Amino acid sequence: MAAALSVACSKCNLRELCMPVGLSDEELGKIDELVATRRKIKRGGALFRNGEPFKSLFAIRTGFFKTCVTAEDGRDQVTGFQMAGEIIGLDGIVNDQHTCDAIAIEDAEVCVMPFDRITELSREVNALQHHVHRIMSREIVREHGVMLLLGSMRAEERLAAFLLNLVQRLHARGFSRSELVLRMTREEMGSYLGLKLETVSRTFSKFADEGIIEVRHRHLRILDADALNRLVNPPPGRE
Structure with a gap:
């Protein structure tokens, strides 16, 4: 209306x-x-x-x-x-x-x-x-x-790029550089990234186990932005 x-x-x-x-x-x-x-x-x-x-x-x-x-x-x-x-x-x-x-x-x-x-x-x-x-x-x-x-990245790289882009756009609006609330479901993220729901959940768990992120329900905190950046833009000489 x-x-x-x-x-x-x-x-x-x-x-x-x-x-x-x-x-x-x-x-x-x-x-x-x-x-x-x-x-x-x-x-x-x-x-x-x-x-x-x-x-x-x-x-x-x-x-x-x-x-x-x-x-x-x-x-x-x-x-x-x-x-x-x-x-x-x-x-x-x-x-x-x-x-x-x-x-x-x-x-x-x-x-x-x-x-x-x-x-x-x-x-x-x-x-x-x-x-x-x-x-x-x-x-x-x-x-x-x-x-x-979608054409060239592995699941971990896709999710890392997505999270970095999301937090960058939110930061431009005055929000935290490291904390955000995920408004979309993991299923919706998977649909956008060309990944199955199970793959999205497994990758989130892997990032959490490695101390890169902390997730509580839809609240996400990026603990190691450099690690996410290295996944998306690996140093020369590393695949």
Whole structure:
């Protein structure tokens, strides 16, 4: 359900993550008019579904999402996880319809940014057009990274890369560099990383036994970030 906008983009503490920086007061005023509504999505609810018409991009204010597609065997394949300060919905730009489902994995709130208004405003605020291009480019780079991850890495390397990426993104939002709450299930992680649930659980246990991480339910603490980094980027001469 749409809710009236109560906090302008210019006053939002996530502005620098999802909006261009260095705008004039006049440009900020125009950006404030871009976000007409907010939507709250309950855990398990869909922000949009595969095949739905594409009309808006969404800036995540609070909560976590997963994007997924249905594989040929009918199972859901997780294609990404998105958090506060990130933009979701870019998949719909090419063919004017969404190509995946976006599901809230915890209660969430998004700012709705109609794409026709973004296009209009981009003509007046050059930084906005540049910013949208940067977001799209970042998404392409991310997908390329996932392909490399799935194509060439062992299970331990995949999970290490995933945890390092997650904590890095959370740290950019002011959270701890070493502690996090895993919003997604191990099954969802496995789907994203191309690993079976048993493999994910076994790898978590191995990391814990080796003193690299500490896990209590969904609370995870990284004890040895260097060890995770060495798994992802082994020193020269080591396989």
